[in-house]
Amino acid sequence: MKHISILALHDATINSIDSSYQMLSRVNDFLRYQGKQAFYTVEIVGLENSVKLGRGLYRVTVDKTIHHVAKTDVAIIPLLCGDFAKALQSNEGYADWLIRQYNMGAELVTLCVGSFFLASTGLLNGRSCAVHWAAKNEFESLFPQVSLIEDRIITDEAGIYTCAGGYSYLNLLLYVIEKHLGREISILASKMFEIDIDRKSQNPFRIFMGQKRHEDKEILSAQDFIERNPTELLNIEEICTMVSLGRRTFERRFKKCTGNSVAAYIQRVKVEFAKKQLESTTDTINEIVYNVGYDNIDAFRKVFKKYTDLTPLDYRRRYYTAPY
Incomplete structure (x- = not known):
């Protein structure tokens, strides 16, 4: 008992x-x-x-x-x-x-x-x-x-x-x-x-929501830029130039503020965008993968599964709702 x-x-x-x-x-x-x-x-x-x-x-x-x-x-x-x-x-x-x-x-x-x-x-x-x-x-x-x-x-x-x-x-x-x-x-x-x-x-x-409870203006600006451009092929050096920081300093501050590396943050934003497309559009999985800036389907599938535990196809089967 x-x-x-x-x-x-x-x-x-x-x-x-x-x-x-x-x-x-x-x-x-x-x-x-x-x-x-x-x-x-x-x-x-x-x-x-x-x-x-x-x-x-x-x-x-x-x-x-x-x-x-x-x-x-x-x-x-x-x-x-x-x-x-x-x-x-x-x-x-x-x-x-x-x-x-x-x-x-x-x-x-x-x-x-x-x-x-x-x-x-x-x-x-x-x-x-x-x-x-x-x-x-x-x-x-x-x-x-x-x-x-x-x-x-x-x-x-x-x-x-x-x-x-x-x-x-x-x-x-x-x-x-x-x-x-x-x-x-x-x-x-x-x-x-x-x-x-x-x-x-x-x-x-899980829905990815970048950690923004910090006061680092340059990092907040970079986060905002990444999130507004989920379909772009983003270059870290260009983001560093945009916020006027050297790469080592930028990456160190970004990781400290967000808990993610810059590359991981970009990946997660792209995965989140792809999830929305899988949920709400009839675009093929290949089209969605290309839209988020990947030219290698297998590479994106690995990234997607890393953050969702599902393949893009399994995710669509679970969450897609056909329009009435």
Whole structure:
């Protein structure tokens, strides 16, 4: 038996709390159908008896306050919404309890951007963490001591689980169920809740947004130029001349500000442009590849797959919608 504490964090999303409660409770039903004992005791716990969620849109009545939970086996940290800085401040009261539970052996299951709260406790320092691609830049600026994993959906390290964006937390819950009860029960939960199992990467969903939270005017100008010219064959020396910087200085500052080399940034802008064309036009893949400045189809296919985990053809099959 494992005791599950789903934290009713202030400004958490109601769906992440309820989904966790429903899935883990339903697993108990699956076990009973097989003539086995229930495995989970699932409770929603909070700082107060009643907690506002989702920017005040909802209110949940908890089963217990954290002061009445001396020990738990698994603490689930739900998604947060709204202003992260405000959410972290309003949930400070959970930190000591969560650290104490982890030090007593509890597993910590962090759903998507709930990782902002977990990171604020220091428990992720020096450890890996997955986070939604759209929250990457903000997370890195707030918690530089955390090792951010960009490609995988799930991380599992020292009893701490994290997951990347949105509803991928359902995959994390399946993953945890498998660790506790085995593959058979996880597959059964996948089928009953109709969740694709073993989804490992968020790359097919990622939208490239260049890091622009810096004040280097020359680099911002270069980024803007690259993004406005996705179909051009760009020359790095010409960009250096345009922003009046030597190549070594330019490349060093560009990498520091954006986290990408100039060449990688150009590639990612071209891939993003190609994705839009694959989603919305009937142009052939060869035409799209030539339009973004590549004359070698195989070379572009490798670049495209590097950033999306899909070939251009697979991407079109997944996302193209024919006009009515």
